[in-house]
Amino acid sequence: GASTTPHTEVTVLAAASLTDVFGSLAHTFEADHPGTTVRLSFAGSSSLVAQALAGAPADVLATADTATMQRAVDADAVRNPAIFADNSVEIAVPPGNPAHVTGLADLADPTRTVALCAPQVPCGAAARATFAAAGLTAAPDTLEQDVRAVLTKVELGEVDAGIVYRTDVAAAGDRVQGIRVPADVAATNDYPIAVLTHAAHPDLAAAFLALVRSSTGAAVLRSAGFGTP
Amino acid sequence: MPRGLGALAVLGAAFLVLPPAALVWRAPWGSTLHRLADPATLEALRLSLVSASSATALSLVLGVPLAWFLARSAARRVRLLRALVTVPLVLPPVVGGVALLLLLGRRGLLGQYLDAWFGVQIPFTTLAVVLAEAFVAMPFLVVSVEGALRGLDRRFEDAAATLGAGAWYTARRVVLPAVAPGLAAGTALCFARALGEFGATITFAGSLPGTTRTMPLAIYLALQSDPAAAITLSLVLLVASVVVLVALRERWVPELRP
Amino acid sequence: MPRGLGALAVLGAAFLVLPPAALVWRAPWGSTLHRLADPATLEALRLSLVSASSATALSLVLGVPLAWFLARSAARRVRLLRALVTVPLVLPPVVGGVALLLLLGRRGLLGQYLDAWFGVQIPFTTLAVVLAEAFVAMPFLVVSVEGALRGLDRRFEDAAATLGAGAWYTARRVVLPAVAPGLAAGTALCFARALGEFGATITFAGSLPGTTRTMPLAIYLALQSDPAAAITLSLVLLVASVVVLVALRERWVPELRP
Amino acid sequence: MIAARLLVRRAGFTLDVDLTVGPGEVVAVLGPNGAGKTTVLRALAGLEAVDEGRIANDDTVWDDPATGAWVPPQGRGVGLVFSEHLLFARMSALENVSFGLRARRVDRRAARARSLEWLARLGLTELADRRPDELSRGQAQRVALARTLATRPRLLLLDEPLAALDATVRGEVRRHLADYLRGEHGGCLLVTHDPVDATLLANRAVVLEDGHVTQDGTPGELATAPRTAWTAKLLGVNVYRGTSDGARVSLDGGGTLTAASAPTGAVVLTVSPASVAVHRDRPAGSPRNVWPVTVTAVQQTGHTVRLTLEGTPPISADLTPGAVAELGLAAGAHAWASVKANEVRAEAR
Amino acid sequence: MIAARLLVRRAGFTLDVDLTVGPGEVVAVLGPNGAGKTTVLRALAGLEAVDEGRIANDDTVWDDPATGAWVPPQGRGVGLVFSEHLLFARMSALENVSFGLRARRVDRRAARARSLEWLARLGLTELADRRPDELSRGQAQRVALARTLATRPRLLLLDEPLAALDATVRGEVRRHLADYLRGEHGGCLLVTHDPVDATLLANRAVVLEDGHVTQDGTPGELATAPRTAWTAKLLGVNVYRGTSDGARVSLDGGGTLTAASAPTGAVVLTVSPASVAVHRDRPAGSPRNVWPVTVTAVQQTGHTVRLTLEGTPPISADLTPGAVAELGLAAGAHAWASVKANEVRAEAR
């Protein structure tokens, strides 16, 4: 049941990679719930969890991986997170593909400059799993903290190739070129969402969560390159 | 200036000025200029300037007395305090933000009482932005001002005292003017650092448009989706800060006599 | 010290010391102490200390002459340079890293020639870490030292010159000792900032264990997977930096006379 | 009435002085470099705490380490003119002079008027807007004097206030100072190297040597009966210590002198330079004390020439310029000194 | 041989001076506060560039804005003793004195030995390890002197080097300085407010007033024929300007004096204080100039008492202490001054 109290605010803590998707869903939600404003606070997943644990006045938490969400679950900050999207890895190369990268095997070649995410972060874990599935050993020159850092280096041509998410290649437009990784080896990453246990507006939070998981939400997510369950 | 130093000075200036110049050179002006007129950008810029100024003011109010104390205490046990004061410089800002949450968060060591007794919650407010920025930036002020106070010739304070001036009057008319260059440098550093603060802010204050999303946070977000726009925003932030810093200098640093 | 300032000084000290104290208080010592013995941690710590020291040394070599020039130039056109030098303070560090890539990267304005002519590629090397840290930290040194030089009594340089001392000898024996407190403060700020540098380093130098992964990078990574360990690592970094800073002070800052 | 016992200990130097300054009294403090004169002023002003002793102004205790009593400088109503002027660099001469008045909450306009008055009195009207680094040293010293006098301190402490002044202005400023001091009911302590200042400005003179008071009396008493060699030399009298057998005195520094009458035992001898005669050849005749000397310095003051003579003992002699010219007494000349026994004053010590 | 024409312009002050200092010559620079004495030294040392003019040492041009020639201070081989001592705060007295030698690459041991020698010569041996802020002012000034003398500069510039010294040490240091200067082949410029310094140390004296040289001659010439009132007053001679009708001279400042012989027209009169007689009652008799005066100051120097007398004209008189006591001439006393006409020297101007 939607509240009709004017000037209610529902605050959503969301992973930075969801900036565009949640931005547009927030508009939809506000249109459906007059008098309600959605406040979106984007940061890295683990910052979000730290904030949630510290009692951030927020209602919804959406992270880019299940491991960080699990920390919120363990601390009883959320209950029953639901997976609303997934993302799989892809090779990104600078426009024109100057190093003539054709597939994962080229990323195992030490003469090429390659950027991956560090295994501690979701995109790095996914990259490692992908190489393992393909039976290759990667030869990275750098293990970045997040996808953004990999992407920046690809865009600037500092590296010949990097492993990022499909959504990132889609968002980067013509600044990078994507090379698909075969579906049987490409690792995927799940995005969980949950209502915070201390949410001030649990009903609205649930409504927003429902919107994200609805077909409307799935359409927006898919157009940004996400997979949906 | 000793001969030979000139070449090093030029090299130093080049090292600091060329990278931003490259940024300007490569900036995709045409395609992103519309971002400048975006109300969200102006909002973030306004919030940045307001919170950085407030953080600087807070740092001045608390930091100058602290610097004074540190500069004038010969005691051995003050040495540790002096080192501790520089801790926020080294702490990765994100960890600084965590530290602030642990102290002032709703469940923090102090924050739980603030909440229970006064109903005050600091995180995720503009006050949190100011505190995060001050926490990170104040040490710059303290260290600079302490250096300036230490270099001061104490005999002028003696002279003021024998003229009947109390400690406050002496501080205002004699000491502060004499440390003005150091104070200005420290204030500039502090303001600049506060303006550029990112990690502690996003952790302690979150990133809510209009309330806690300062320019560096907006830039970080833009970087996720539109790196070109992020660079343009950075340049906006730069220009704003250079304007403020130049104004500050003109006001505070006495003209050099030839 | 004027009465009343004492209370503010205590508040200031509390503001800077309590959050890290909260960090120590809540640190999950038991469960994460094993991280300290991890060779990767020691590796990162060593790399951090080496690169921050190198960056500080580079900043001293280039920054002190630059500060000298800025302090001694009355010309109007120098004012802009003075503001430009503080730009890296305000630039969000990640953007600073992008700027360095645009200048010195494989396809950068200068970097492409370094690569083509000498086969030198800077990014992803320890040198890149040093440069990134120096770019971000040097302005602190420059601004502090400039302030100190400006506050100097020029008559002592006059005296040295009439005793037959050349500019270098005067600089070494008269000017540098006289600005020692400011220089020490600037060096401390510079070192601390370099040690804590994160954004520019990750962007310009990447993060490869043993080569470019400094403590802040390791901490950030740990934060993603094991926040408790990240806090422990931060405290290790803190202790290391406090040790270095205290040593630096003892060596450089002359003892206060009571 | 200031009553002070000051004990200040430093590596290689101890100040141990008893001192009073009555209301309206001007006390000159004389003494060699490093004797502790400046230290006395600093202790009285409250810029340095005494290690032992007590400083009291009437019934108010300013400093007493035994009881912990302490009044900070700004509470003592003293004024101290430093020998290094210490003008505030970022204020004009006028602002410097106004400083003490403004600190006492005199309103801006009145402070300005009174400061201008003081500047005018010291001949500095045209320099009112100058910064200290745009003043010559003598000008700066006068501004510093005006700055302190403008606060009309209860106890005025002056550290060589006239040292940088040119000889003609010095007379004028000294006159202003004398006028000021006559009109005041407070006390004044004046450190000076110039016996003329002491004579013209002070009621009383204290001689400080190596941290101790060696003489305390009117300037006249000092001149007629100096108690130490330093005082005597300052005021131009020859002083010797020695042991007397009733008439002949063997001097501690070597040589003997005969006095007309002397107590036996340890004595102090004084010989006025005016009573020393100088001859090119060994004189025959009445003078009982005759010995060879070498001229080491010739110095004309007014219409008297002072000769410094090396010998056993060394001695100073005052002659007329005519006599000096006639005898050809340039530095390096060999001559004979003679002193009549009844010109040698002897006192037991 | 230094030959300099110095033109320095400042708001409200212009220095315009021609000056030479020959090898081995010691030139005293006298003048009122703010006359430009320090400015002259700074320009010669190269701490200030002249706006116009030229400074040359033999054939080497040190400063000439017209040609752009410029030799920095450290290239000039000058030594300047500042009146504010300016010792380096973080060095001991010994290190301060060694500084100039070490800057000239004298090795550490030799520099130390020579510095200790200089400290000993100035009576500072025990203070060798003290920092400047642990020295008294007079001690610091002596260290500063040692610091400069140790470098044996070709041109020695001294700005009131003895001002802070106590009267007894001053004589001694002056003697050392005289010895040093005798042994040197370079020149020396000595700024001082003390005519005794000028007389004892200098071959030549230059009087600077308001940025201009008003007299240049031997110290003796200055004393016997002062050209301006300031010089006359400094050296104790009465000087008047007036218009003569051949015998009676009406003075510009009021009053008349009769000279035994005077050119007609504009003249300068000088009267030695020694030739002025003072009486309690109006004297009858030969003196042609008799007028009433009031005593405004009484000052004893050596064995002479200098009276400053207000009247038309004002005049100074030198008397013996006995005469002063007998006549009861304290400040404020009314009296009569008399001068014989042939004691009034008149010169056309």
Ligand SMILES: Nc1ncnc2c1ncn2[C@@H]1O[C@H](COP(=O)(O)OP(=O)(O)OP(=O)(O)O)[C@@H](O)[C@H]1O
């Ligand atoms: N901080 C200090 N540490 C050790 N000794 C000191 C210190 N300050 C001063 N002194 C010594 O104390 C003594 C007294 O110094 P003070 O300045 O009072 O002398 P003074 O009589 O004023 O001499 P002057 O006539 O030269 O000014 C001197 O011998 C000086 O060297």
Ligand SMILES: Nc1ncnc2c1ncn2[C@@H]1O[C@H](COP(=O)(O)OP(=O)(O)OP(=O)(O)O)[C@@H](O)[C@H]1O
């Ligand atoms: N920076 C300046 N700006 C303007 N006027 C100045 C400046 N510095 C000095 N003066 C003026 O120049 C004149 C000459 O100064 P200088 O210091 O040479 O005098 P001086 O003869 O050494 O006097 P004193 O005997 O007092 O030391 C003075 O009238 C002084 O006020």
Ligand SMILES: [Mg+2]
């Ligand atoms: Mg003294």
Ligand SMILES: [Mg+2]
């Ligand atoms: Mg001068």
